[in-house]
Amino acid sequence: MEWNGNTRSFVPQPESSLSFLYNYNQCSYQGMMEVKHQDWTDTMFPEMEKMMKYGNQEKKKRLTSEQMESLESSFQEEIKLDPQRKMKLSKELGLQPRQIAIWFQNRRARWKTKQLEHLYDSLRHQFEVVSKEKQQLQDEVMKLKAMLKEQGNSCGRMQGYYTEMSVEETETVESTSEAALRCSNREVKGKIHQQLNIDEGNCSFNLEDYNINNNVPLLPYWPAAVPYNYHP
DNA sequence: CGTCTAACCTATTCAACTG
DNA sequence: CAGTTGAATAGGTTAGACG
8 A cells, every 4th residue: 555655565466446445535635525444345355354464565655754753743732633734733743643643643652651650750759749748757656755755754753644645745746747648638639630641541731731730840851842762 | 403523532454663 | 682662553542523
């Protein structure tokens, strides 16, 4: 099948009488309805599916850097592809609309994977901070307990009073530190909830919106302007 | 309300590329 | 040549149009 002069090895050129089956993308490019490849091959032409899979006459080609750049900048503007933009890009880049759609689909998948990686890093960092806080507070409680015990021992006459006080104070200190921990945990939970809510498969925002609307930036290492295939 | 269709998703495949 | 990347496929879900 021809893709802008590029070809794929596992989809051999058909006999001319059957060429319409292989040119469904061409049809859609001319404004006709897109037909899913699997619809034709799986349900109507299983033998042809074999031919298409195991034929080895054509080569799968990658997009040119110009095509990639253009698609990338379009993706940065808006991660979803509306039909007009698809047709515009298709004409500009000399690619089939289906190719444009697939590129955006794959690009969104890569974007989401990156976002999850950054979310994981961010949450791990927050967890480390909270754990450190917890340890510090526990150390503080231990120190205060030790101090109270020491005071109790050195003042025999007031022992009963201090012993009583130490229990109360200990409880106060412990409840204060626990409250602080609960507060921190709530903050983290809130952030998790907030960030997991952003994209459950239906996102209607662009990258800029995403960065602005979230307190914890998820793209510090992968800014909108940097293409996904950029490796410094 | 059920059916159809288009667009989307995730998971997977496999050719092309790379170290 | 094994591992990685990315274009494309497979199969499922969902939303909207329509009778």
